[in-house]
Amino acid sequence: MTTPHPVLRFARQHDLNNQTCRLSSLCLPSILSSETLDRFGVVAKRTAPLRKRDALYLQGMPFNSLYVIHSGSLKQVSTTDNQEEHVTSFFLPGEIIGLDAIGEQRYPGNAIALETTTLFELPFDRLEALTCSSPELRNYLYQCMSKELQNERLLMHMLLRKTSDVRLATFFVAMSLRFRRRGYSPYCFNLAMSRGDIGSYLGLAVETVSRLLGRFQQQGLITSRGREFHIHDLEALTRLADSNGRC
């Protein structure tokens, strides 16, 4: 109930600076005064935990709130006109969900819990009202969205061109970075999504993901046991992600 907002707590502890990042830009800049953060926190309501496969919202439902993950993770799955499903995003603890729903006032996909997940709800009208009086908060929201936009654009045009191994390497580097930013180990983490989800997100077949994981393991880049991943050579992985595929 009155537990401080997790992002808030994290920001206070770590005094995050406003550095760049690739896939996930949802860090809280230190510009935010703790006063603003407190009011940000006041708005946040804790929601009942979701169990695996539960939906936070469904595609087309009217947009009311943004959410911040406290623990657990979600995927967003969008169904296109021709009934194909695509995983469009993954969300990890501390990240904001729903920024892509503001425009259409509807959620653009199903948000499905990948494991038991707890969230904070940020009713957008109240948040938006706060931005009146707080330029920092206003700018923070602008920056969040702008960064996500830039990341999506970059990512898209990287992935469109890249070979499957580069795509998967990019994915791992990005995940590692996201865990690092949140204060978790960037070298050892659990990914609650299935191989199929990863494939859908990267535009690859399940079989390809599986084969690549095997190859990465042979090459000593990572080890994977089930959904637990150890990154052994982040530098090589980064080099691969930044390469043309063939080298």
Added chain:
Amino acid sequence: MTTPHPVLRFARQHDLNNQTCRLSSLCLPSILSSETLDRFGVVAKRTAPLRKRDALYLQGMPFNSLYVIHSGSLKQVSTTDNQEEHVTSFFLPGEIIGLDAIGEQRYPGNAIALETTTLFELPFDRLEALTCSSPELRNYLYQCMSKELQNERLLMHMLLRKTSDVRLATFFVAMSLRFRRRGYSPYCFNLAMSRGDIGSYLGLAVETVSRLLGRFQQQGLITSRGREFHIHDLEALTRLADSNGRC
């Protein structure tokens, strides 16, 4: 100098409603009162026209302003770490440039004029200051960015999976829609970008784009003479864009 803002003029004339769109969501919603628009317009400064190949800004330059195209068109080209160039966006008249620069406070690529182009400059600090007093403007900006974000996500996961013909069909349908929204013909338009630019944007080789254009022409979907395009069967093109590629 004191010419009214083109978008402003357009919005007054057409009383645009807030409908959904695919690739470009930069329509002005009718929510915006003309009072707000006037103040919006006051902020806008006309800039000197760019000639073909001129740069509006370069990658890494500090972000100061958003821009709205009055006439002409631009592409944004981002250079990745490994020195590859990717066309990340095209901008048509009436569309806003620079939303993806707010987050990092730097422009994420070179904005290059594809033809003689005139613009309006919107200094962001002044625009942002206006959002204090105008909830409509504030929400408009949020919605612009959110829509672009959603479009990029959808587009990415469509393109990642799709065959080359579906990609190109999607591109034409999107372009047609963008011209339609701005009051131009959706069936006949000039695209000032080269085949190479289109290929780069879609993640296809120039040769593939060229071959596909030939095939589309044979199939009676479009005709292209140089950079002038006629869309003959928008419905079939849309069906192709929404299909799985094989059908």
Added chain:
DNA sequence: CGGCTTCTTGATCTCGATCAATCAGCGTGG
């Protein structure tokens, strides 16, 4: 222990990149 789903591994085939050559357009300057 069955009955799931998820993951892995193998074999084949297709789409599109790549290499290569020619052609068209277009502005420049002799």
Added chain:
DNA sequence: CCACGCTGATTGATCGAGATCAAGAAGCCG
């Protein structure tokens, strides 16, 4: 004005990455 050269567009031929089909292995939960 035309010849030249440059860039962009087209077309053809080859090859490889990855999708797809198919089958088996490994978890996972009731």
